[in-house]
Amino acid sequence: MKFSERVLAMQSSPVRRLLPYAEEARAKGKKIYPLNIGQPDIKTPESFLKAIKDFSQEVIAYATSQGNNDLRDAISRYYKEFNIPFDREDLIVTNGGSEALLFAFMTMCDPGDEVLIPEPFYANYNAFAQSVNVKVVPITTKAEEGFHLPPKEQVDALVTPRTRAILVANPGNPTGTIYTRDEMDMLASLALEHNLYIVADEVYREFVYDGLKYTSFGHLPEILDRVVVVDSVSKRYSACGARIGCIACKNKDFMAQVLKIAQGRLCVPTLEQVGATALYSTPKSYLEEVNKEYQSRRDTLYAALKKMPGVICSEPKGAFYVMVKLPVDDAEKFIIWMLQNFDVDGETVMASAGEGFYATPGLGKQEFRLAYVLKNEELVKAMDILKLALEAYPGRIEPVAAR
Template sequence: MSVRFSDRIRSMNESPIRKLVPIAAAAKAKGKKVYHLNIGQPDITTPPSFLQSIRDFSQDVIAYATSPGDPKLIDAIIEYYKGYDMHFESDEVLITNGGSEALMFAMMALCDPGDEVLVPEPFYANYNAFSRCINVNVVPITTKAEEGFHLPSEAEIESRITPKTRAIVLSNPGNPTGVIYSREEMDMLSRIVRKHDMSIVADEVYREFVYDGLKYTSFGNLPEIADRVIIVDSVSKRYSACGARIGSLASKNKDFSKQVLKLCQGRLCVPTLEQVGATALYGTPTSYLDEVNEEYQKRRNTLYKALKEMPGVICEEPKGAFYVVIKMPVDDAEKFAVWMLEHFDVNNETTMIAPAEGFYSTPGLGRNEARLAYVLKDEDLAKAMDILKAGLEAYPGRVESAIPAM
């Protein structure tokens, strides 16, 4: 018997981050070591308070948590935000199943089917998945590697706005690009959303990963759009707790929180034990975050230095998160990634990258680009870069230089 699938599910693409995993698994099964630069899974140790708090938890019945989230976790997040001069009340923060659910809930609350959100591309590939699940259209704002993936002009962004545009969705610091938006860029977006009666969904899960002494400003620090900003957050990267799946939504717009609470009630609650662990994580000393920042900046330096020494590779130095998007002198980044896993090695070791075409919405863009996640310890990262350089030199589909953006 055949099953009729919805247009919604058929329109979704496989994850560009995960779809090559079976090929990597096959390479490993043959004894090849794979350096994973394809996924943002930190190797930093999760603070021990997470598991300890769960071990110390004592309750005869693991009951449903409240739909908005554990009040203790909400209070811990409110205290955390005070350190960034953002002041929320308990009914302005909702706990979600990871930042992923937070993003989807935000778009569901703001958009009807057929509505649009503007997103700077390249963007976190799952923005496409989340939006297509609810029949919302992503309208790309194209940014370029040669310009450090900074935003285009105000006029260009406004030219993408239609009567169906409801919000601008963006990550800051940027995934996959590592861009940090300047205060001038943020002020420009502030003007745009006020002029066109829109919202900003600010994915700020990499807030602590800002380098070179740059000052980070949250969209939550712009008072003139306080009621238009929805902050998406997560413990995944900040505390190296990706598997905990604890995220949050924060907004000074109380009506927004009231509406999203309906969605929270519909899915009942977020897991109780993970909320206990996450509450403990928010009590982690800032020294932990300082050390993590220092470690990632060191890794960024190792990766960027190696990339700049690779003939034909184009990239600008990333200033935040732990990613960079590079243009490579290859005919097709996905073919290259597969070739590296199946046919290339140095001393039986190879490097896995994430082809970047899936991080774009505009057809044809990103075909010769890749996202690299510098989440390995420094010596492994250096090896991975040496292997990537050798692979680019040996690849049968190599071209003279990185093809300019279309």
């Protein structure tokens, strides 16, 4: 049978691709520290399940395609606390941030159009772009520069008549980078000059460390009619399986087009929306605690990585990932080797290979991404194992440049 060129051109997820090796290792009795996937271990607020248990309607009916009004009002209130002026009608509830991204691509782009994305980027952006035949044009950023953006002229040179949008995750996955206000203003001015959308993937908005003040693209009034915010309860409330997110935009014409696609898929699960509505009433103290916890994990991981000879990484300022450049021939081979051939007292570590987070061929080969989604004690053990693995790995190469 024939498969579409579109699907054949898709890569499999770098986060999930190596899972068979992990399963094999587990079957042999190895314990694995799973730092490959952004699945938080934080408890979901109890209000989620309570709201679902209290659901008393006799029929689990379709919800509206826009999403429940209660939920959209709760999300709107949340934004307004952040001084982001989204009203109920500026929001459509989606199946996670993932569907919001897909809707954004489908609404903005025709086949062959281009979207600029700073690389390394959340690998599934490739899948969403490919599925609508959109070309990802990478804005390359470097570990050595903390994955900050290059100067405006360099980004400007990437814009073509087919460019429709700039997509940024802020805070970033896999980098943990938070853009400065100057970087955001630079992107905003490019969007105005070239009539582009800014798709702001802000699913990690809450995870910002070292007292940094977070600026959302929704805070920039001059571009508000071209900013499309992608959001989700997955990480914020540790509710990844709830599959509730939203797409938000002040541009009514844009949202009217998105609604047509949303109507095609009918609605988002009714019960999950009830649970998610309750999540938005979670006291601020929950997020403050979670934030503290992640910051301390970040400290643990970064301190350990800094001490490993030949390892290059910059301190992540947000989200819960760090992209690490390793003194190895090939990070994917190294991860597979750790799973198949290496352990310390029956324990080893799993990470996500870096190449899949880049669009430029060959970049990221020596990098991997770690997600600090385990408790500090476990992270300490995982980092001890990683250090020994790097010393023992047969494909180790001595770094050319010192840290």
